[in-house]
Amino acid sequence: DAGxxxxxxxxxxxxxxxxxxxxxxxxxxxxxxxxxQTMMRGLELLIYFNNNVPIDDSGMPxxxxxxxxxxxxxxxxxxxxxxxxxxxxxxCASSLGQRSSGANVLTFGAGSRLTVL
Amino acid sequence: xxKVTQAQTEISVVExxxxxxxxxxxxxxxxxxxxxxxxxxxxxxxxxxRRNSFxxxxxxxxxxxxxxxKSTSSFNFTIxxxxxxxxxxxxCALSGNTGxxxxxxxxxxxTVIP
Numbered sequence: 299d300a301g302x303x304x305x306x307x308x309x310x311x312x313x314x315x316x317x318x319x320x321x322x323x324x325x326x327x328x329x330x331x332x333x334x335q336t337m338m339r340g341l342e343l344l345i346y347f348n349n350n351v352p353i354d355d356s357g358m359p360x361x362x363x364x365x366x367x368x369x370x371x372x373x374x375x376x377x378x379x380x381x382x383x384x385x386x387x388x389x390c391a392s393s394l395g396q397r398s399s400g401a402n403v404l405t406f407g408a409g410s411r412l413t414v415l
Numbered sequence: 416x417x418k419v420t421q422a423q424t425e426i427s428v429v430e431x432x433x434x435x436x437x438x439x440x441x442x443x444x445x446x447x448x449x450x451x452x453x454x455x456x457x458x459x460x461x462x463x464x465r466r467n468s469f470x471x472x473x474x475x476x477x478x479x480x481x482x483x484x485k486s487t488s489s490f491n492f493t494i495x496x497x498x499x500x501x502x503x504x505x506x507c508a509l510s511g512n513t514g515x516x517x518x519x520x521x522x523x524x525x526t527v528i529p
Contacts, residue, residue, distance in 0.1 A: 329515055341506065341519040344429060389460065395513075402448055402510055404517055406460040 302407035304390050309415045316378040318408045322371055325391030331404065332365055332375050339390075347373065350369040380414045387411050419509050421520035428497050429528050436492040436523045438507030443467075448510040449483065449490040454522070455503040464471050466490065497527045 303322040311317055323330050331346040347367045357364070362381070366376040367373040377384055391404040418441040431482045440449065451463040466476065466483050474481045478495045494501050507520045 331517070340521045343517070346515065355514065362458075388460065391460075402515075403450070403462055404460075404508075405464055406452075406463065408459050411458075 302392050302405055303408050304388075304407035306410055307408060308411045308413075310415065311380055312415050313381055314379040315414075316376065317380045317384075317412060317414075319375040319390075319412070321373045321375070321390030321407060323373070323390070324405055325371065327394055327405070328370070329390035329393045330367060330373050331391045331393075332373070332406055333362055333391065333406075335389060335409075336386045338380050344375070344388075377412075380412075382414045385414050398401045417444075417476035417509055417511050417516070418519045419518050421505075421507055421509050421523050423523045425512045425526070427526045428526060430499060431496050433495050434494060434497050434525065435528075436494075436507075436525065438490045438492065438520060440488050440490065440507070440509045442488075442509060442511055444457050444511045450510065450517075451481065451490075451506040452506045452508065452519075453491050453503045454506065460506070463492075467477050482489070493527075497525075499529050501525060502527045 302324055305320045327349050332344040334342045334344055342357055344357045345365045346353055350370055361364045363377055366377045387404050387409045389409045391406045393402055393404050420439045423437055426434060447468045449466045453461045453463055461526045464481055471483050471485055480493045504522045504523060504524045508524045509518045
């Protein structure tokens, strides 16, 4: 299994531009999470999906952020318009959302490092 | 409320020393899971261990060992004979009764000096 795949790995953009981050979860995993990591705030959960349905988006900072999961193998996190304070590493993670042996372990992607100038 | 506290922000040890990373958690759930993740300088988050609330047995994996104590709500992580490759940020996390929400501590940055 290739693991959780995120793209792009690095993105540098200018303030006001739209940014789209992409994630392919592990095949068979039914939960997907977007996290943001900064030095100041650590790891923050932005949103998570279960069976492609957004369950909790209370961590999404503001209306400039949106996330979609059109199918079980793809999710996007969009920032429009981007601001310098959005600079962070964005992680996607997936898990088997079941309480069985081996379930509930979050497998993370390599992250997308976003710099907004 | 669900919360994970890692009071140690940074730790430095000399190679071959033992080091313990502390993790204290809060939860009202009777069933929950505890995790440790490692984030090396390359940036990825690597799963190390999962423990459920009904299993208080300590676990050892090579130089790594974990001490789970429900009485003190702690899940501490010990590295024996530390190596430079152990230098990383280590995160403790809690997953509650729903099994789908994860609460991460702020991480402990470990530096092993050669």
